Amino acid sequence: DADVTQTPRNRITKTGKRIMLECSQTKGHDRMYWYRQDPGLGLRLIYYSFDVKDINKGEISDGYSVSRQAQAKFSLSLESAIPNQTALYFCATSLGQANTGELFFGEGSRLTVL
Amino acid sequence: AQSVTQLDSQVPVFEEAPVELRCNYSSSVSVYLFWYVQYPNQGLQLLLKYLSGSTLVKGINGFEAEFNKSQTSFHLRKPSVHISDTAEYFCAVKKTGFQKLVFGTGTRLLVSP
Numbered sequence: 001d002a003d004v005t006q007t008p009r010n011r012i013t014k015t016g017k018r019i020m021l022e023c024s025q026t027k028g029h030d031r032m033y034w035y036r037q038d039p040g041l042g043l044r045l046i047y048y049s050f051d052v053k054d055i056n057k058g059e060i061s062d063g064y065s066v067s068r069q070a071q072a073k074f075s076l077s078l079e080s081a082i083p084n085q086t087a088l089y090f091c092a093t094s095l096g097q098a099n100t101g102e103l104f105f106g107e108g109s110r111l112t113v114l
Numbered sequence: 115a116q117s118v119t120q121l122d123s124q125v126p127v128f129e130e131a132p133v134e135l136r137c138n139y140s141s142s143v144s145v146y147l148f149w150y151v152q153y154p155n156q157g158l159q160l161l162l163k164y165l166s167g168s169t170l171v172k173g174i175n176g177f178e179a180e181f182n183k184s185q186t187s188f189h190l191r192k193p194s195v196h197i198s199d200t201a202e203y204f205c206a207v208k209k210t211g212f213q214k215l216v217f218g219t220g221t222r223l224l225v226s227p
C-alpha cells in the first residue's frame with residue numbers, strides 16, 4: 001500500500017461545484033503539503049501544514065481551502081470550482097524537526113472542471 | 115526570492131546515449147538541491163539530493179548530479195539511458211533554514227530506440 005494516499009484519483013466536475021480532495025499518510029510525518037501541477041509550470045504550492053494546528057498559505061492559495069483533520073489527514077477543498085482549476089493535484093509529506101526538504105508524494109488526483 | 119530554471123522543456127535522446135538535464139538556481143545563501151522523477155501516471159519520487167559535502171551526488175538508476183556553487187548549477191547526468199528512463203524530471207531547491215521547496219518547470223526526457 002502507498003505511504004501517501006490520495007482520493008479520488010480522477011474527478012470530473014462542473015463549474016461552481018464544491019470539490020474535496022483527500023490525502024492520508026502512514027509515514028508518521030508532521031508536515032503535509034498540497035501542490036498543483038500544470039504543463040510547463042511545474043509544481044506550485046497551494047497550502048502547507050506543519051502540524052494539526054498550523055496551516056499556511058502557499059503561492060497560489062486563492063480559491064482553495066484546507067483542513068488538517070489529524071496528523072495523518074490533510075484535505076484540499078475547492079469551494080466553487082472553475083475551469084482554470086483543472087490540473088493534477090499532489091499531496092506530499094515531509095519530516096518535521098529533521099526536515100531537509102525531501103518530500104514524499106502521493107500518486108496525484110487529476111481534476112477536470114467543465 | 116529563490117528560483118529554479120530548467121532550460122530545456124524536452125530532451126529527446128536515443129537509447130544508450132548519454133544525457134544531461136540542466137538546472138540553475140538563484141540564491142545567495144546556502145541551499146539544498148534535489149532532483150525528482152515523475153514516471154507516467156505516477157507521483158514524484160526522489161532521484162538524488164545534495165545537502166553538503168561532496169559536490170558529486172549519486173542517485174538511483176545510475177543518475178548523478180554535480181553541484182557547482184560558482185555557476186549556481188545542479189545538472190543531472192546519466193552516461194547511458196534506457197527506454198525506461200522516459201519520464202519528467204524536476205529540479206528543486208530549498209534554502210537552508212527555510213521551510214519550502216521550490217520546483218523548476220520540469221524537463222521531459224524522451225528516450226527512443
